[in-house]
Amino acid sequence: MGPPRLLALAALLLCRLCALPAPARSQNATTPVAAPASVEGFNCSANRSYPCQAYALYRAGFAGVPLDLAAVGDLFGLSRFMVAHANNLSTTASPAAGQPLLVPLQCGCPSGSPNSYAPTQYQINPGDTYWIVSTTKLQNLTQYQAVERVNPTLVPTNLDVGVMVTFPIFCQCPAAADNATTALVTYVIQQGDTYSSIASAFAVDAQSLVSLNGPEQGTQLFSEILVPLRRQVPQWLPPIVLRNNVSTTPASPPPSASPAATVVSNDRNGVVTGLAVGLGVIGALWLLQMLLLACLWRRLKAKGRRGDPVVSGGGIEGGRFAKSASGRAGGGDRFLVSDISEWLDKYRVFKIEELERCTGGFDDAHLIQGSVYKATIDGEVFAVKKMKWDACEELKILQKVNHSNLVKLEGFCINSETGDCFLVYEYVENGSLDLWLLDRDRARRLDWRTRLHIALDLAHGLQYIHEHTWPRVVHKDIKSSNVLLDARMRAKIANFGLAKTGHNAVTTHIVGTQGYIAPEYLADGLVTTKMDVYAYGVVLLELVSGREAAGENGEPLWADADDRVFRGRDERLEARVAAWMDPALAEQTCPPGSVASVVGVARACLHRDPSKRPSMVDVAYTLSKADEHFADYSGDSVSVDGSGEIAAR
Structure with a gap:
């Protein structure tokens, strides 16, 4: 089957999935014993210890979020490393469409808040609303009413593009007396789910779900419930995460009812369906393009490793990376380039020649402050930090972090002749x-x-x-x-x-x-x-x-x-x-x-x-x-x- 037919088939499949109607979510769910299924989330409780480690069950590959651990991490303010660690995966792994992933959360109950949640920072894009982001990208792991509560100074109907909004991901901490539960997972009810099927998927008993969430009759489609993890993650993962649903990819979680759901007409449903079809076609084309690029990249990397070639960058040579406490090249300790493969996979390796050219040979005219220089490379402005010492520890830390309030590392360069290390950051316009x-x-x-x-x-x-x-x-x-x-x-x-x-x-x-x-x-x-x-x-x-x-x-x-x-x-x-x-x-x-x-x-x-x-x-x-x-x-x-x-x- 040729690429055009594959594209057509993928587009048709996604169109049909995306065109499924979005069931309305009841706002009158029966209140569970310990975790109220309200639009505000789970109640804080005196018999629980906050903050704690918690998890959310997230399905990869929907709402335009790329099939990449880094993309999932970006959405929840986590690093690729954190997502991979929670699921016992390699940091270079690419999840399958619909693959369930455990997303680690730091669940807290801030002073004065009646509900527990994990705050997630999200930058508003064109067309975003609290409801759209909550029900699509965040897959109903929060509700728009809760977003309004934790962002009291923002006007939901007038969100500027680029503004940062805190989305409270619903979570809960185990009861202090519950020594058997390692952590609680926030799980969104899907079509066809029952307490029995969910308990089986997580290898727990159905009665534990009743104890945490109340009777099954009180749950609604796309509502959040809590599921206990009985053993340490990631040494042990529930079957729902271990199972790879490549051949039976589930449909994208349909959104819950919008704020205006009670007045939506049949005509509007038709518009929504039409939009879903269009987005499905675009999503299919984009998804196949990303898969082809990923395959090409992996083949190039595999081919390079077999020949153990020189890695260009002005300082990584012969497959080895000089490391010397004295800062001089040719020092005592050296390690293989495979030791920094995660950095190479995530960051750009610059050549020393292009850094020198774009900073005038690190001339004072380009100096920003200290040992940081301004450089324009291919029309993009960067801040280049020149270091006279080994930066391995700093690189190891930077590859684990990913947040809008941290200066982003774009790449690096090692000059093997002088032992200098250069870290290339995003340029932050207004200085310190x-x-x-x-x-x-x-x-x-x-x-x-x-x-x-x-x-x-x-x-x-x-x-x-x-x-x-x-x-x-x-x-x-x-x-x-x-x-x-x-x-x-x-x-x-x-x-x-x-x-x-x-x-x-x-x-x-x-x-x-x-x-x-x-x-x-x-x-x-x-x-x-x-x-x-x-x-x-x-x-x-x-x-x-x-x-x-x-x-x-x-x-x-x-x-x-x-x-x-x-x-x-x-x-x-x-x-x-x-x-x-x-x-x-x-x-x-x-x-x-x-x-x-x-x-x-x-x-x-x-x-x-x-x-x-x-x-x-x-x-x-x-x-x-x-x-x-x-x-x-x-x-x-x-x-x-x-x-x-x-x-x-």
Whole structure:
């Protein structure tokens, strides 16, 4: 059968699948015992321990999400490595269409939230709505009503393209007394499912589903239920994940009822069906093209490995990659290029000649800051970081992370003659946060809403590396100069040169920047995610005050805040903050409650006892509440008059 017939057959198949009517989802489901099947998700419970490891059952290859682990990871804010690890797959594996995958989630119950969920950041594309994304790309693992609740400052009917929206993936933590359950899986009921068939697919008993979700009669098509995992993942996987449904690909999960489902006419159903047919044809063509490209790429890689050729890139030669602690080529330790095959599969390997050409030989005219240079390659702008040391650890960490609030690594280059390593990143247009805060003209352009969004972006990035990577990543160098601002003034975390994986590690080599170093790290060399939380608290103080983390006399900013802001009665906090904050902010009208909330978060993050510092999950939730002050803000504020007295205005 030739390619044209294959395309026609695939298009016809997808058309018929996509044209299936979308059953309405009842909003009056019977309330289960422990996991209410409401549009808001599963209730938080006092007898459960949050946060916890959870999973969602996701079927690959639908709603335009490519058949690639990296694409699935992108959707849920995970790395390819995390998805592969959860399913006991190779990072280069390509899932089959419809193949069930376990997506790892960090399930939490943020302070003040009545429901547990795993927050997932999604960037709005043309035509997206909360309902469309929830029911198609996210396959009913959340509901549009819950999306509205966790994004109170956004208008659902007026979403700008490019805006970041938090989609709460429904999840739950096991009961504290349930020692048999390793984790809970969020599963969406499909056509023909019964408790018995689902239990069989996960190798559990049907009664466990009743205990978690209530009677089977109360479940609805495309509603979410919880399924227990009885053993450790990925050493053991349920049959539904192990089974490869290549020959019996299930239909794409039809969406649940839209917000206007009760008034949708037969004519509109016809339009939806027509759209589905068109999308099916496009999807079939795109899918076959991607499969052909994947096959070609694999053949080229296999052919190259058989001959063990030189890998072009200006530094990887003879199938080996020089590695020397001294930074000189030809050092003692070397390893095969196969050891970095995951990086080669994901990143572009640049040639040293093209980097030198595009930076004028790394001339100062192209210097951005430090050892980072601006380079335009094939019409695209990059930031090239020149390093005089081995960057293997940094590369290993960067290949595990993937988040919109982390600066994206595009590729790398090793110069085997000099031992230099070059990391090529996306170019972030507006530079580092510290330059904006310390320049008076720029600082006036950073209104409070912008600063609060920067704080939220940074919190989301840290939450990701702390909660959604395994082993967990500790950045170790959070500071305002490592926070970059893009064209939309959204923040991205940069510079993973000091980052470490693991938790509760101890080191005798103390590195860091004055004013940001956590006391337990300085005293004992203890490396935990809480040291990032501490440094984050300092950045919050910088955002509020517009001052550096350490003054000219070496006094840390947190010490000044402790003397002038933190101490005293809470009811006077807003006034003390107004007297202490950046003069550029004092010139504006700022909601005092919002600013005071951020200062309160900073104080909690700077607690000397790391165990009493909040997690970044709680920080992000609290800051989102601070953002809500704008919705109810009447215009009253506090300021400092010319005599230095605090006055209301």
